[in-house]
Amino acid sequence: MKSLDIFNNLSEQVMIRINSCSEVKHPNSWLERRQYKDYDVWCIQEGQVQITVQEETFLASEGDVVLFSPDVAYTATTTSKYCRFIFIHFDFSLGNHSRILDNFKLSGILKGAIIKNEKRLFLEAYEKYKRSEAMSQLHLKGSLTILIAKILELYGDNYYHGEFIPVTTTPKLANYNYLDKILPVFDYVENHLHQSISIRELAEIAGMSEKYFITYFKQSLGVTPGNYITQLKMNRARDLLYSKLYSIQEIASMLGYPDPYSFSKAFKKYYQVPPSKFVW
Template sequence: MDIFNELSEFIALRLKSCWSIAPGGDWIEHKAHADYDLWLIQSGTVSIAIGGILHTAQPGDVVFFYPRVPYIASCGEEGCRFIYVHFDYGIGEQQQILGDFQLSGIVDNRLIREEAGLFVRAFAQSEQPGGKPGNRLYLKACLTAVIARIIALHGQGRYSGAFQNGTATRRSGRDLDILQPVFRYIDDHLHKSIKMNELAPLAGISEKYFISYFKKAVGITPGQYVYQIKMNRARDYLYQKKYTVQQIAGFLGYPDPFTFSKAFKKYYNVPPSKFD
């Protein structure tokens, strides 16, 4: 799950629509969404059948649907009320990166109460007549916090989505598992110049196909990935205030401090000597 932290600068979240609905006890919905869908249950009990398995969401729970997964949803006799959100979430050109992880399911309200509460309050503010234009931006920020919390819970082993019955909805040619040895190698060899002909064999892929495979899986090229990781580490080293620019350049495989400073300034818009 570290990929989301390492590549946070490349993450793009697009909030497409957000509404609150209150269906009655006779409500039944048969559907498969074209994008990611999130339901924040406000009241009542919502039953969701996927692949013949019935799941139940209670007030405060967050329901996370992946695209193109058919489901049947209904609520009890008392009806229900929930906020639903359609959104896209991607890294670079990989616009459905979350599908490579088992996140789709019902997140217990005890695990996500703070983030879900922020979103619900932000939604209420955005619905007020004459609301400020910034309310939509804040709503998007709160949705980002909800997704980040789900990712963190999964990374900590505290949550695993149950909608796929143990199988993530990966797409052919976009399986991040194959690239795990590549990620580890890059992290262990930042002190040197990393070549594509070193990385391709680690994934069992021909050098000719490796760059396109990597970009489809991760959303950016291997070169962009290596550069991003090096800039992340450079930032961390500078924050520690223990190393000179020359030392950091050596740690990250740059031939001299000038080359490193040029690369750093291109990314952060300030030289390392003035980074604060």
């Protein structure tokens, strides 16, 4: 299992909040030196944008998408007569972890060709948003989610990795491998969903004391290990129920619950509906 799978498995815990979204056009004399506290995506519509990060210079052309992570200090100018781009500022968090994406080198320039469809959806949503059409904010958020999912997918498949380096304020932020320590735990949970999993055994796998493991896990992922296990089990329970191939008793046993009652209890707590009423 790849560490990026957490975003898929914990998709219900992912929160994206749009802070601002607009379109700007800058003349050749434009020079901007900034460092934001949230994420920022630029969709270059016209011209070329030259971006300098940590003394290194990059060029984003028409059609490209630029992703800035928080704490990336950049200087931007245009090498063409003028440039025009749409920007969107947003926060991205998993559970209560607002900087989970810092674990990955995502900040940089994505060539338009590799993200074509997702960018098109985003631009369509932006046009709706600009005209204040009905549900346009939901459209915008949805299309941004798709765009980010695509960036994560490209990153996971090694088709993309960002080259912007953030200004490291704490040692933790400099460590892109922060999740690596608990990666074996993800694998273990994934492969042992059919049995009851104790935090103690997970801590052992991570090579930490039980108490510290819980703290570390929550700091790294934004959710507690217990919540993580429950989330995965409930995802699978939902899929198994939809398949209509198994009884509640069978599913309970497939997910490591000692009896169907405990499973029902956990299921209802999570979905607010008992498993028997979940699929009609």
